[in-house]
Amino acid sequence: MQIHMRSSDPAATAAGSPADQQALRRAFGTFATGVTVMTVGGDTPHGMTANSFTSVSLDPPLVLVCVGRTAVMHTVLAEAGQFAVSVLAASQSGVAAYFADRRRPLGAAQFDAVGWQPGPVTGAPLITGALTHFECEVSGAFDGGDHTVFVGRILSLHRADEDEALLFLGGRFRRLHPETPHTGSEEAQS
Numbered sequence: 001m002q003i004h005m006r007s008s009d010p011a012a013t014a015a016g017s018p019a020d021q022q023a024l025r026r027a028f029g030t031f032a033t034g035v036t037v038m039t040v041g042g043d044t045p046h047g048m049t050a051n052s053f054t055s056v057s058l059d060p061p062l063v064l065v066c067v068g069r070t071a072v073m074h075t076v077l078a079e080a081g082q083f084a085v086s087v088l089a090a091s092q093s094g095v096a097a098y099f100a101d102r103r104r105p106l107g108a109a110q111f112d113a114v115g116w117q118p119g120p121v122t123g124a125p126l127i128t129g130a131l132t133h134f135e136c137e138v139s140g141a142f143d144g145g146d147h148t149v150f151v152g153r154i155l156s157l158h159r160a161d162e163d164e165a166l167l168f169l170g171g172r173f174r175r176l177h178p179e180t181p182h183t184g185s186e187e188a189q190s
Contacts, residue, residue, distance in 0.1 A: 036053045036087050038077075044107065045124070048072070049097075060153060067150060083124055083135075083150075084122055084124035088130055090164040092127070115127070116128055132159045
């Protein structure tokens with residue numbers, strides 16, 4: 001597969017160059033995503049912030065997550081075969097930043113800084129205050145370049161009443177602005 005990119009930066013068009021990856025990262029950053037914390041329980045509990053999460057299928061109930069091959073989560077998840085996903089609320093940017101920080105402690109100690117409870121099925125940590133919790137078992141793993149695409153079959157889910165999600169766009173955490181009521185005056189001005 002070849003990727004063609006247009007940019008005002010001539011260095012960004014040289015295939016395989018570092019500028020190429022930076023331009024690609026910026027381009028990917030124009031697509032707003034939700035923000036989650038993926039967790040694995042058991043003997044080696046671990047968490048990481050992930051925005052590469054999506055629904056796949058209602059029947060059977062499937063989701064996917066993409067995990068970098070060099071991430072600690074990659075090894076832990078491959079060994080555990082089960083994981084949880086906590087979809088973060090708009091007020092949880094601090095939680096997202098914490099689980100994205102490579103300097104945080106490893107193992108169970110990394111969960112001392114956040115509220116959580118063990119998932120009822122997998123025991124994986126579920127982040128307190130999240131909008132939704134999914135517990136999953138890995139049903140497939142596929143090559144995704146420098147990532148592995150893990151498909152998970154949903155074993156349990158819980159959705160909170162809160163519905164304002166944390167977003168990631170342009171390299172920053174964001175919130176939706178409150179909707180402005182439609183008054184009809186826009187049509188009158190046309």
